[in-house]
Ligand SMILES: Nc1ncnc2c1ncn2[C@@H]1O[C@H](COP(=O)(O)OP(=O)(O)OP(=O)(O)O)[C@@H](O)[C@H]1O
């Protein structure tokens with residue numbers, strides 16, 4: 001017999017309790033893993049897109065961390081494009097829009113509609129699944145992301161609503177100008193997939209930002225591929241720009257990773273996933289403490305015998321910690337499955353699926369596993385201490 | 400292994416007249432005192448007792464006279480308030496590795512067997528083997544099989560305790576006590592829960608172990624039949640030894656020779 005077999009047999013002794021404990025831990029751990037994954041995936045997708053679009057700086061209005069509430073004059077874009085160190089710029093309009101059907105709002109939660117110029121960096125890694133991309137001269141045309149397309153398709157089962165190439169969509173507040181769907185795309189950025197892209201000028205009108213942009217990306221001419229000196233120069237020059245017509249508007253130019261850290265929606269997701277993780281971990285530890293303490297108490301006599309046959313305290317501690325760790329490890333496995341199923345379910349919910357990719361990266365799984373094993377050790381420590389303190393003579397006295 | 404300097408140098412050591420004796424004993428308890436924290440009575444009130452290798456000692460006495468307390472002290476499950484226990488002349492109570500000592504040198508048998516219910520007989524016998532001499536899983540299993548054969552339980556090796564008769568359980572418990580080849584077997588009312596037929600089997604086993612393995616046996620018992628089988632009967636009352644049929648026996652040299 002192996003020591004591990006002994007530990008497993010101890011757990012098998014109360015199968016229902018063991019299973020329930022594992023399930024309880026797994027649900028807590030699963031929600032933790034799912035949220036970690038959601039937050040990680042969104043951030044990674046944004047970072048990866050900036051990376052593949054070779055963006056060196058992201059320029060937004062200072063003090064507007066929500067992203068789409070940033071707005072400033074196209075002047076900044078023009079002046080930046082003129083800088084000798086700048087290779088190219090790519091500006092965009094971003095805003096939340098809603099779709100209506102027969103004058104009634106269709107609630108899709110947050111629906112990001114971006115306005116892109118034909119040379120937007122984003123086209124470089126956009127995959128057209130159906131129809132075509134937007135072309136120069138297009139007006140009142142829209143490309144929809146694959147997630148949005150699916151959501152609209154689901155909605156079309158209830159009542160007519162555009163969801164295929166050639167159909168039309170009407171945005172709230174602009175009923176006289178229906179948009180024709182020209183293409184369906186897949187973007188590496190999760191929330192772009194849940195939204196739509198219209199021509200830049202249409203975007204300005206739709207979001208009431210004539211003559212303005214939400215932000216723009218900059219590619220810097222660099223002496224070496226990872227040289228930061230030029231990027232720093234351009235950053236300083238952009239941030240020093242002042243619009244002669246509105247000198248109080250200030251912009252910040254950040255590197256993509258710094259920008260991602262500062263976006264408040266992503267920060268919110270991070271904070272929520274952190275909070276839920278802490279709650280899940282605390283609940284798990286308490287649940288494990290309860291199970292293991294009970295298990296030690298009901299085995300008082302048995303632990304006394306183990307001491308009597310020569311087991312030192314540390315082996316008793318190893319046994320109890322081992323049992324706790326096994327419960328935690330099982331919970332981590334089941335929790336990973338729960339997390340995956342949970343994320344699959346979320347992707348069927350139109351209001352949130354624009355932000356969710358049901359993908360568990362090894363990094364997230366490793367982190368979830370590590371945290372769960374930590375739960376095992378922490379939750380097992382007190383019961384193990386109790387077990388180690390049992391006096392063998394007390395334990396076997398009630399003969 | 401007898402090292403005279405060690406106990407001679409010991410301050411609370413053995414009285415001068417008994418020094419030579421101590422070295423010959425396998426186990427020597429010197430004036431043990433014990434009062435339990437919540438007990439008004441002295442469970443042990445100056446008990447001294449020496450046991451030779453291969454000796455079979457029965458301890459008898461009325462309930463509550465301190466037999467189990469003494470047995471626990473001899474097996475270093477508990478330490479006395481006062482007094483010392485010597486193993487082959489070495490003081491034990493100050494040793495730091497008492498668990499290891501117990502694992503290697505001492506086997507315990509109890510009235511209620513105390514087998515682990517989730518483990519088969521064969522697995523129960525292996526529990527002590529996680530400590531003591533290092534063995535592989537295969538060697539542990541093999542040794543457990545040998546021990547079960549020794550106690551006549553090979554047929555029931557894969558049964559859990561619940562499926563065994565009480566007599567069979569006690570024989571498995573004895574096999575477990577022998578797991579690390581101890582030199583001393585301590586048994587507290589080993590036949591207390593057994594009918595006479597099963598009790599006889601256990602007692603025969605004890606006698607055989609004494610003969611074949613030169614095992615020292617200390618058996619606490621209420622039963623005259625058990626006491627009769629022993630080489631020596633120690634009677635206790637109120638935490639003291641009041642009679643010892645072997646007190647006059649001059650230690651033979653065989654214990655010294657084997658140590
Ligand atoms: N853990 C303990 N706490 C307090 N008192 C104890 C404890 N263990 C034993 N005692 C007391 O110490 C005395 C000796 O107990 P012990 O168990 O050694 O007696 P015993 O001779 O084995 O009795 P029995 O034949 O009934 O088993 C008794 O008065 C008992 O009540």
Ligand SMILES: [Mg+2]
Nearest residue numbers: 466467468587
């Ligand atoms: Mg007793």
